[in-house]
Amino acid sequence: MATAGWAGMRREGALARWRALCEADAALARHLPGAEGRFAIEQEGLRLVLRFAEGRATVEEGGEAGTAFAAPAATWARFLEPVPPRHHHNLFAMRMRVPEFGATGDELAWAQHCHLLRRALDLGRWILRGESGPAPASLRPSLGTPAPPCPPACGRYVTVRAGGRDVVLYGESSANGRSPILGLHTAGSDGRQFHRLMSEPRLAAAGWSVTTFDMPGHGRSPPIAEPGAWALTTDLYAELVLGFRDAWSFAEKPVLLGASMSGEIALEIAFRAPERFAAIVACEAADHIAGRRTPFAHHPRVNAAVFTPEWVEGLMAPHSPAECAAEVWWHYSQGGAGTFPGDIVFYSGGWDARDRVHRIDTSRCPLWMLTGEYDFSCTAEHSAETAARIPGARFGRMAGIGHFPFAENPALFLDHLLLAPLDAGRA
Numbered sequence: 001m002a003t004a005g006w007a008g009m010r011r012e013g014a015l016a017r018w019r020a021l022c023e024a025d026a027a028l029a030r031h032l033p034g035a036e037g038r039f040a041i042e043q044e045g046l047r048l049v050l051r052f053a054e055g056r057a058t059v060e061e062g063g064e065a066g067t068a069f070a071a072p073a074a075t076w077a078r079f080l081e082p083v084p085p086r087h088h089h090n091l092f093a094m095r096m097r098v099p100e101f102g103a104t105g106d107e108l109a110w111a112q113h114c115h116l117l118r119r120a121l122d123l124g125r126w127i128l129r130g131e132s133g134p135a136p137a138s139l140r141p142s143l144g145t146p147a148p149p150c151p152p153a154c155g156r157y158v159t160v161r162a163g164g165r166d167v168v169l170y171g172e173s174s175a176n177g178r179s180p181i182l183g184l185h186t187a188g189s190d191g192r193q194f195h196r197l198m199s200e201p202r203l204a205a206a207g208w209s210v211t212t213f214d215m216p217g218h219g220r221s222p223p224i225a226e227p228g229a230w231a232l233t234t235d236l237y238a239e240l241v242l243g244f245r246d247a248w249s250f251a252e253k254p255v256l257l258g259a260s261m262s263g264e265i266a267l268e269i270a271f272r273a274p275e276r277f278a279a280i281v282a283c284e285a286a287d288h289i290a291g292r293r294t295p296f297a298h299h300p301r302v303n304a305a306v307f308t309p310e311w312v313e314g315l316m317a318p319h320s321p322a323e324c325a326a327e328v329w330w331h332y333s334q335g336g337a338g339t340f341p342g343d344i345v346f347y348s349g350g351w352d353a354r355d356r357v358h359r360i361d362t363s364r365c366p367l368w369m370l371t372g373e374y375d376f377s378c379t380a381e382h383s384a385e386t387a388a389r390i391p392g393a394r395f396g397r398m399a400g401i402g403h404f405p406f407a408e409n410p411a412l413f414l415d416h417l418l419l420a421p422l423d424a425g426r427a
Contacts, residue, residue, distance in 0.1 A: 190219025
């Protein structure tokens, strides 16, 4: 199997077992009504076609397809490993970072059926592992424990001045530690991303609490733009973060923690207002990220409540627990119309600090940059290159983590976070 890729489906009965799983799978069945598409998986001398139509999912060798995914057998073999290596764990990841992988044909159909494709390919993985019986709802590892109790958090609304107007923001704070961390959620999500981190006993034992807030139009914060009109800018974002920091009335200077777009604004704050924070931890951040906008997050023929979390699913590491990944998926599914693409206007458009990150003064506020191994949007290499341009910045690559460290695998992320002397800059 090391280099066979999908050729294992030619073993006696394998293709028939995959077909039977597809036709009987409850997770697929929930999403099949209205589906209509054919998708080919190609490698040397082999073409497998997945078909979603008439409320059924099936797979055959050969046949026509509107969209095709092609790669050498060795590349597919990496994709099919129980724990695929970085950038080989998801079709979107391979499309972005694996040169040997190609996707051709109907892009719209792919966007419309990406959740069905992921599940059907997971069922193929299950068969090629030699497993028997129905596949679990997720092939990710399970925490094996019930969901944590409600986090020890209390919330309230505050009013800040940003963008030349008063803006109402919802914030909440855990009360399980003396020293505060101000956590910023990622694009299209909200402060619930920090609930599991808030509940981590090791964080409280180390003396830390977490405060977070929902950006306008995210979570429980009211919007400041009509649906679809939200477009985040660097200046507005910085004003919201600094405004909330002041309005919340922290007893002492907090540590600022962000990832993805909030990791980028953390770099901007390190440049603009380092004295306002005890330390800054910028995760999954770089001075500029290009090419990460998609037309399908706000497309009239695509269900954004499914497509956006599926796009996000591919940004998480296969090691991340099923329960955590499901929460990230669900939070993104609940994002308001146009909220995620409006955030991406900042993340992969307006944000460009290549002209100023080298002027960040880490003597005024320590700066730590951490990036997950499996992040194919802002890769570890992107972050390391940015950190190298900032005198005194420290960078760490987080093995087994993707783009959403504090949400997708909070326990593993905490291993990295607690290594940083976060109180080094506290007055």
